[in-house]
Amino acid sequence: MTIKRLYLKILFAFLGILLITILLTIGLFIATAGRCYKSYLDRQTIAKLKIFKVMVQKEVDRHKDLPAEKNPDLIQLLDTCTALFGVKLWMSEPGEHIIFQNFEGPVDFLPDRAHRQVHHDSGITLYHYILKWNKYYAIIPINDRSQGFLLHLFVDTGKTSRHEGLFLMGLLAIGIAATLMLLPTVSYITRRINRLNQSALEFAGGNLSVRTDIKGQDEIAKLGDTFNLMADRLERLVGNTKELTANVSHELRSPLARLRVSKELIRDKLEQGASNDAIMRLLNNMGSDIKDLDTLIEEALALSKMNYQESPLAPETFIFSNFMKSMLDTYLPLLSSNDLVLDLDIRDFGKASQDKALVKSIFTNLMDNAIKYSPPGNTIHVSAGTISPKGLEFSISNPCKPMSQEDLDRLFNPFFRIPGQKAPGTGLGLAIAKKQVRRCKGTIRAEHTGREICLTVYLP
Structure with a gap:
């Protein structure tokens, strides 16, 4: 569908540019500020996990003769963390055999559901879930006797991070506000163009006195001034042409009338057998009138040419x-x-x-x-x-x-x-x-x- 109204063309063009700008801004945010923010969360999470690893390792080292699942202080520490932070914890041997878990139900928090993983030098592996930076799964290696064990944590605060969503909503709000602020400007531009168009239509309809009153210093105002200048010149040109036509018609009557009278007199003289001298006088008068007509027409054409076209x-x-x-x-x-x-x-x-x-x-x-x-x-x-x-x-x-x-x-x-x-x-x-x-x-x-x-x- 072809859009014919300038108002809609400007509005849709602005909305298209605004949409592209929002998408590019989101991409730039994700590539710069968003990445920095996620890196900050990673560092904060890894730091907490390192502290937690030190605490667990300390309890394991205090009871080296006991298996981890029978270490009362370790179990109490894990229960305390679960009670305070709602963390689901379990321990497994390197072969993934679960030796302890402090919650009921299956352990199905598999890494393949995660979006990305972060490795750290201390051996901690951190998995983030897709667009849920308050929900993650971590594996912490613990040294115990011969082969040690793996401590698993699953954290789900139940709250989804809304930073990207809020940012997108903010951009949309800004876009809507910008569109609403654009509407008066678009209306102002098209209203002035419509006034200029209406003046042009009236002028084309024969109202040579019509002028536009577009104010300002912009291109549309200059176009209005150019229209008024054109209208002034055309009105003056048409007026001069009408005046010239009327005056030429008036001036032509006298020599034409004399020529008509001279013709009748010559006819009468010929019928009466008048002398050649009398007829020659009349012919000379006609020649003088014809010369006056030639001069009048030549000067009228010269003046008309100046009105219509000026050579450089x-x-x-x-x-x-x-x-x-x-x-x-x-x-x-x-x-x-x-x-x-x-x-x-x-x-x-x-x-x-x-x-x-x-x-x-x-x-x-x-x-x-x-x-x-x-x-x-x-x-x-x-x-x-x-x-x-x-x-x-x-x-x-x-x-x-x-x-x-x-x-x-x-x-x-x-x-x-x-x-x-x-x-x-x-x-x-x-x-x-x-x-x-x-x-x-x-x-x-x-x-x-x-x-x-x-x-x-x-x-x-």
Whole structure:
């Protein structure tokens, strides 16, 4: 069965890791602390048996002329031990013939029931029963006359050592406690992921304003911030696309309407037998409208491409003052044909590192805009310099009637035209320039000085 819920996956993974950890801990305990503890019990038991052997040997040596089973002091010592400690004792000859036992019933405490045996230098053999360290069987050799005899002890306190069991129960208790403490964390993680998933579903359903409010500094919070950033950009992109579509549709109506009127007029002129000059004027007007349409579509496509896809920058090092002078040289014929004067203030400050093609496009948009909206007989001021060791700045100023701050703020919006402006244009040039400046990590601003409008670009 495939587990689909993250909550259960995390919980089962933790339980699996916990189980493996418990088993490894038990194995480590048995191999280290458990073995030390058993060795300690062995030493304690052997020490007691050695003392008991000395006591028995002393009684045997006091009555060397008596057989062990008829030695009254030895029998009394064995009975005392049995009464005090509940030990079952018996004696046998080396051939395992029992010569004495202080309890009734068969002697069936055989070593094959034992788990392990411990030998000692004094000849004592100790057998431990499986997992019952309070139950053992010992054989003690005693010297008596010629061949001696074996003293057997069977100790069963009736209490099973529970050290391993208690340790295991403790580990299980710790595991259960850890699992219970994990549940809120797992729930916290999955709850935040579910909130992020719900926000994504709402966004996919068309609610572009939805945002997630996941707090914190962890990976899920960072994922939530990334989602919000993506949602902001997509909402802005969709909004710009809608605005662009609406504005393009609006701007297309005027030249299309003029083309439609020109077509009807040409038809009428042809039916009336009008002169070729009148028809050519109408055709020239249609050519101008078609050119406006081409320009509008080209700039709208450029702006749309910037919204959807940004190619990586290609910075290169170049001398900015030489670059500006070469650009302005190409505009001298156009300035002369429009009866405009160019005033330059270019300061040489060395090399610049930027995407040269983008800088050229920005400058061209601003310069074309200044020439287009400057009446003949006026001056266009161009200045370039630096405001920091690593930044370059240039500005273009041209005559302009006074503008409100609201119009200045809207100057870089797509299709915005200065109220009362009759010069032809699409209103997309400055919008494109602003996006290009942002791609270069720079800023652009517009200000009115009373008689002129000044557009200033700063590029780092």
